[in-house]
Amino acid sequence: MPLNTRYSLTIKGHASCSYWSGIQKKEGTGLGSDFGLVDITKHPGLTPILVPVSNAKEDRTPSCHNNQRQVGVSPLLTVHQVVSWVAPPRGSRFGLRFWTRQITKHPGLTPILVPVSNAKEDRTPSCHNNQRQVGRRHKSVDPINTMSRDSNYDHHISIFSPQGRLYQMEYAFKAASSASGLTGIALRGKDTAVVVTQRKVPDRLIVPTSVSHVHNVTAKIGVLATGMTADCHSAVQRMRYEAADFEFKYGYSIPPAVLAKRMADIAQVNTQSASMRPLAVVLMIVGIDDVKGPQVLKVDPAGHYLPFKGTASGSKEQEATNFLEKRVDNIPEYSFDETVRTAIVCLGSVLGSDFRGSEIEVAAVTGKDGKFRSLTEEEIEDHLNAIADDADS
Amino acid sequence: MGDSAYSFSLTTFSRTGKLLQIEYALNAVANGRTALGIAAKDGVVIATDKKFGSALVEGEGVKKVEQVTDGSGFVYAGVGPDYRVLVRKARKSAQAYFREYREVKPVGQLVKSTASVMQEYTQSGGVRPFGVSLLVAGMDGDGVPRLFQVDPSGAYFGWKATAIGK
Numbered sequence: 001m002p003l004n005t006r007y008s009l010t011i012k013g014h015a016s017c018s019y020w021s022g023i024q025k026k027e028g029t030g031l032g033s034d035f036g037l038v039d040i041t042k043h044p045g046l047t048p049i050l051v052p053v054s055n056a057k058e059d060r061t062p063s064c065h066n067n068q069r070q071v072g073v074s075p076l077l078t079v080h081q082v083v084s085w086v087a088p089p090r091g092s093r094f095g096l097r098f099w100t101r102q103i104t105k106h107p108g109l110t111p112i113l114v115p116v117s118n119a120k121e122d123r124t125p126s127c128h129n130n131q132r133q134v135g136r137r138h139k140s141v142d143p144i145n146t147m148s149r150d151s152n153y154d155h156h157i158s159i160f161s162p163q164g165r166l167y168q169m170e171y172a173f174k175a176a177s178s179a180s181g182l183t184g185i186a187l188r189g190k191d192t193a194v195v196v197t198q199r200k201v202p203d204r205l206i207v208p209t210s211v212s213h214v215h216n217v218t219a220k221i222g223v224l225a226t227g228m229t230a231d232c233h234s235a236v237q238r239m240r241y242e243a244a245d246f247e248f249k250y251g252y253s254i255p256p257a258v259l260a261k262r263m264a265d266i267a268q269v270n271t272q273s274a275s276m277r278p279l280a281v282v283l284m285i286v287g288i289d290d291v292k293g294p295q296v297l298k299v300d301p302a303g304h305y306l307p308f309k310g311t312a313s314g315s316k317e318q319e320a321t322n323f324l325e326k327r328v329d330n331i332p333e334y335s336f337d338e339t340v341r342t343a344i345v346c347l348g349s350v351l352g353s354d355f356r357g358s359e360i361e362v363a364a365v366t367g368k369d370g371k372f373r374s375l376t377e378e379e380i381e382d383h384l385n386a387i388a389d390d391a392d393s
Numbered sequence: 394m395g396d397s398a399y400s401f402s403l404t405t406f407s408r409t410g411k412l413l414q415i416e417y418a419l420n421a422v423a424n425g426r427t428a429l430g431i432a433a434k435d436g437v438v439i440a441t442d443k444k445f446g447s448a449l450v451e452g453e454g455v456k457k458v459e460q461v462t463d464g465s466g467f468v469y470a471g472v473g474p475d476y477r478v479l480v481r482k483a484r485k486s487a488q489a490y491f492r493e494y495r496e497v498k499p500v501g502q503l504v505k506s507t508a509s510v511m512q513e514y515t516q517s518g519g520v521r522p523f524g525v526s527l528l529v530a531g532m533d534g535d536g537v538p539r540l541f542q543v544d545p546s547g548a549y550f551g552w553k554a555t556a557i558g559k
Contacts, residue, residue: 154417159403159521162413164420166472166524257454265481268474274399274519292454303474307451321447328448 157274168278169271172301175280176227176313183314183350184213184224186284186296187324187343189334193286193294194364195224196343197314198351214363214374218243221256221287222363222372226314231279239263239283256287260297260305268303278302282313287372288365312346319350336366340375341387357381399519414522415515418471418545421524422557425470428457429556430528430540437530437538439468441558462487465500465531470558471545472524479523483507500531504541504549512547522546526557 154161158168184197201211214224215236223239225232242262246254263283270278283299298313299305309331312320323346324331334342340362348354357380365372375383404414428441441457458468459480467483469476486506490498507527515522527543542557543549 157403160414160417160421160524162417162420164417164422164424164524166421261477264474265477268478272475272478272514272520272523274403274521302472303477306445307454308447309449309451311447311449321449325448331449 158271158278159274166271166302169302172278172280176282176301177317178315179228179280180213180226181315182213182226183312183316183320183347184226184284185310185312185320185324185343185346186224186286186298186308187310187331187334187339187346188286188294188296188308189331189336189339191288191294191368192334192336192339192364192366192370193288193296194339194343194362195222195284195286196340196347196360196362197224197226198347198355199359199361208358212361212374214361216372217259217285218247218253218287219371220253220365221259221285222365223286224284224313224363225281226284227279227281231281235263235279235281235283238266239285242266255289256285256295256297257289257292257307259287260285260299260307264299264303264305267299267301271301271303284311284313286363286365288368288370290368294365310343312350316350320346323349336364337383337386340364340383341390344380344383345387355384357384401518402516403519403521404515412515412546415546418522418524419526422471422526422545423559425472425525425558427556427558428468428470428528429554430468430530430552431554432530432538432540432552435536435538437532437540439466439528439530439540441468441470461503461529462497462531464497464533465503465529468528468530469525471526475523476525476527479507479510479525479527482510497533499533500529500539500541501533503531504529504543508543508547508549510547511543511545515546528555528557 153159154165155167155171158166161167182198182200184195186193186195188194195214197213199208199211201208213226213232214222216222217236217239221243223236225236239259243254243259246258246262260283263285267278270276278301280301282301285295285297285299287295289295296308296311297305298308298311309328310324312324327342331339331342344360344362347360357377360380361374362380362383363372363374404412407413426442426444428439430437430439439458443452443455443457445452445455457473457476458466460466461480461483465487467476467480469479483503483506487498487503490496490502507529511523514520522545524545526545527541529541529543530539532538540552540555541549542552542555
């Protein structure tokens with residue numbers, strides 16, 4: 001039994017709670033400070049249910065009532081466990097330690113672990129000593145009723161927390177930025193849109209070209225997908241399908257902004273419906289729009305999407321964004337070479353090291369008739385050499 | 394919209410009779426950027442700010458105030474992606490109305506159907522309520538300017554002037 005876990009005791013099978021209670025205030029103890037256990041054998045035929053209670057701040061019961069316990073309904077299936085009960089030290093503070101007796105002293109009784117919500121709306125009415133709240137007398141667990149204890153589930157599925165936050169979405173962000181450990185940068189110049197990222201091959205036996213986070217979607221649109229690898233592949237597959245479906249329906253190829261909006265709307269569905277988790281992927285969609293020119297759009301797990309002049313994602317996102325913000329006024333006027341080199345220099349400066357052509361991926365699309373393609377290792381080396389020359393001169 | 398995996402509603406009554414998910418959704422709205430609307434004698438105005446976290450964002454094309462019919466528009470406070478879903482559904486319903494009646498959908502009807510969608514998401518299985526409050530501004534053929542607010546619960550109110558968000 002972990003320490004500092006509160007357990008509350010109730011005895012199943014009784015609607016009223018006055019005489020089954022296993023916990024009773026000890027004489028002479030302060031308000032709620034010590035609790036003792038009634039000998040269960042005095043209540044034959046009753047099954048004790050151990051109810052672990054969270055010690056988190058928002059879960060604390062109102063303290064003005066002695067021996068008040070809250071019993072909820074468990075989201076776990078009924079688990080029969082033999083639990084050893086430990087006598088508490090004297091003078092332990094309210095809510096810090098709880099106690100249990102040796103179950104072996106009560107043969108024939110099967111303890112059932114039932115987690116409890118201590119959410120505010122579940123608090124019992126006050127003013128009764130030794131009052132216990134018995135939850136529903138379910139023999140098995142009822143998942144439907146547990147959902148009403150919202151504050152326990154807001155971390156697990158896409159429902160609101162009491163402050164109005166969506167934790168699953170926030171966790172998806174964290175997973176996307178830290179899962180792969182890579183940083184990616186996307187930049188758009190006058191007629192070029194570029195993505196750059198590291199190529200970290202986990203094992204020397206792996207074929208390097210198979211490890212890639214840059215994918216083609218259409219001839220003119222490519223994407224840099226950072227985050228959990230399998231989620232990235234799933235998102236890219238969906239993008240390819242959506243782009244092809246658009247072209248089939250409307251007869252012309254999908255503009256990058258429309259594709260980004262579509263992927264963002266798909267991402268939003270996972271933040272609103274409970275059955276699917278959000279994908280831990282940040283998509284940087286890069287392409288040439290026939291009217292607006294080169295575009296960079298970032299789609300995140302929450303379903304937000306924005307067009308950018310330049311942006312970054314992944315573990316060093318903040319540093320890379322700071323680097324780009326310093327050059328924000330010049331970026332939209334960059335030529336192809338300048339765009340590519342600025343992106344590479346940005347990646348180099350946030351990673352703090354130089355790299356060879358085989359250690360980064362660069363992909364770009366240029367001009368109205370351009371195609372999105374990855375640069376070869378030689379081309380990347382040429383750019384790196386040019387950067388080194390510029391730095392020397 | 395309910396998922397087969399979750400055939401029960403996620404928004405259920407608490408012991409005190411409150412629907413907590415809706416209250417939490419209102420908290421999400423209260424954390425959103427301010428939007429406001431004023432209905433004047435001969436027109437109605439809605440506005441919101443458009444601040445981005447970075448100078449790198451190309452904000453000119455990003456829109457928070459969206460037109461839904463010729464005579465009405467929306468603005469929101471709260472979770473942006475949820476708002477896009479509501480705009481899309483409203484536009485589709487306005488188009489379906491036009492197809493049936495060959496008339497522009499009146500603002501009041503638009504508000505009612507949008508509010509009804511928002512209410513469905515508080516009761517259907519496997520989904521959470523929308524984290525947005527909408528301000529709907531419009532004028533029908535009668536020339537009377539109208540401003541409505543629609544909340545995550547699906548309740549709607551007519552206002553002379555109001556603000557939502559922070």
